[in-house]
Amino acid sequence: VENSQHAAVTEIIAFAAELADEARKHSSAYFRNVMEFERKADESPVTIADKAIEGAMRALIEERYPDHGIFGEETGFTAGDGGLWVLDPIDGTKSFLTGMPLYGTLIAYLESSAPLVGVIEMPALAERWIGSPSGTTFNGRVSRTSTCRSVAEARVYTSSPDFFPSPDDWQRFDRLSRMAALRRFGGDCYQYALLASGYCDLVIEASLLPYDFLALVPVVENAGGVITDWGGSPLTVNSGEHVIAAATPWLHEQALRLLG
C-alpha cells in the first residue's frame, strides 16, 4: 500500500508540474501586455489572464482526473469523488498589473481535506517550488528553510500594511516585526517560497483565502518550516485569513507568543 501511495503522489507531482507549465505559458503571454484593468468588489484587480490561466488548468484536470474536485479563485467549486485541486491562477495581481515579476500561480492538491502537494510557480522569474511528502524542491533542487530560532534574528516579510483589515492585527504584527532583524513589505506567495529556501525566516499575513494559502502548506512544511493560523492550528479549507509561516518550530512558537 505504501508503494502504491508513493507512486500516486509521484504522479500527482508530475501532473502538478504540467499544470504549472501551462500556467507559465499563458501568464507570460499576458504579463506586461495588459494595460487595462478592472476592479472586483473586494478591490483586488483582476485580469483576463486570471480566467484564461485557471480555465486552462481546469481543462487539464478535468481531462486527466475527471473524478477530482476543483476549487478555483475565478471559477469556484466543482465537487468530485477523489482528490481536490485548489487553484489561484494569479496570486499578486497588483504585481501582475504593474509589470512586477513577483506574481505567481498557486496549485494545491488535497486528499481528505489535507494539502498533500503544493506548487508555487513564478512564471516571470522562471522559478518553481514544489512541496510534497518527498520534500520541497526549488527548480528541481532540494529546498530547506533557515535555522533561525529567534524573532530578534529573523528576516520578516508581509505583503502590505493594507492587508491587515483590523487595526489590532496590524498592531500585533507591527510590534513583533519591529523586534526582528529586518522587515520588508511586498511579495505575496513569493515570500513563502523565499522562506522555503532559507532566504527569509518569518512571514505573517492577515487576509489570505484558502486558494492563497493551501498550496503554501506542503512547500513550507516539507522544507522544514511550520505554517499555521495565528492560533497555531493547521491550515485547512475552513481556516480563517491569518497565516504565519516560520523557518523552525522554535521561531514559530516565539512568534505566536509575541503575536498573541
Place this chain on the structure above:
Amino acid sequence: VENSQHAAVTEIIAFAAELADEARKHSSAYFRNVMEFERKADESPVTIADKAIEGAMRALIEERYPDHGIFGEETGFTAGDGGLWVLDPIDGTKSFLTGMPLYGTLIAYLESSAPLVGVIEMPALAERWIGSPSGTTFNGRVSRTSTCRSVAEARVYTSSPDFFPSPDDWQRFDRLSRMAALRRFGGDCYQYALLASGYCDLVIEASLLPYDFLALVPVVENAGGVITDWGGSPLTVNSGEHVIAAATPWLHEQALRLLG
C-alpha cells in the same frame, strides 16, 4: 561642437553599460550566497558585496577617466576635474539579503552637477534601463512612460511605510495613494524602472539619498516622465530626501498639489 558632445555622451553611455556589466557579474556571485549580515548605524543592512561591487566600478572609472570625480555609497567622495560618477552598488539591500531579486545597481553620470546619464541595473532579473539625452532604453529597446494624467487612474508605488520617518509625510502619502487606482509597497529603484516603461504611473518616497535618486533622473525624464522633490524642484546632489516621479507632467502636477 554638438557632434563632439553627442559622441562624448555615446561614449559615456557605453562605459556606463560596462560598469553595469561589472556590477552584475559581482553581485550575482554574492546574491543568495550571503546569509550573514551586519547593521550600519542607520539600520540599513550592508554586505561585503556592496563594497566589492563599488570597488570594482571605481577601479574601472579611475582607469578610464582618471580626471573624473566619484561619489559612492560605500567609499565616499573623490574629487575630480571632469564629470562626476555617483554609484550605489546595491540599492534595495533588504531585497538582496532576503534572496529577493529586486535589488539593483545605480550609476549616474553628472556634468556641471546635472545628471546626464543614468543606469538602473537589475542583476538578478537581467534587466537594465539606461537614460540619456538619446532617450531611455530597457534592455536596448525604447522605453516610454504611460499616458496616465490623473491620480485616480494611477498605479502608485512606494518602497515601505518604514521609509517615511515623519508621520506627517506618511499621512500626506497615505491620503494621496488611497485616492489612486492601486498602491503597492516594495521595490526601491525598480519602481522607477517600472515607471519608465509605463508599468506603473507614480512613485513617491521620503528618504532617498543622492546616490539613490540621481541615476533615476535621466531614466525617468528621457522616458517622458517627470521626477522632482516634493516641492517640484529638480533633483541635484544637494536635494533633500523627498522624491516624486510621475508618468506625465499632468499627473505630476496633480500629485504635487494633493501632497501639499
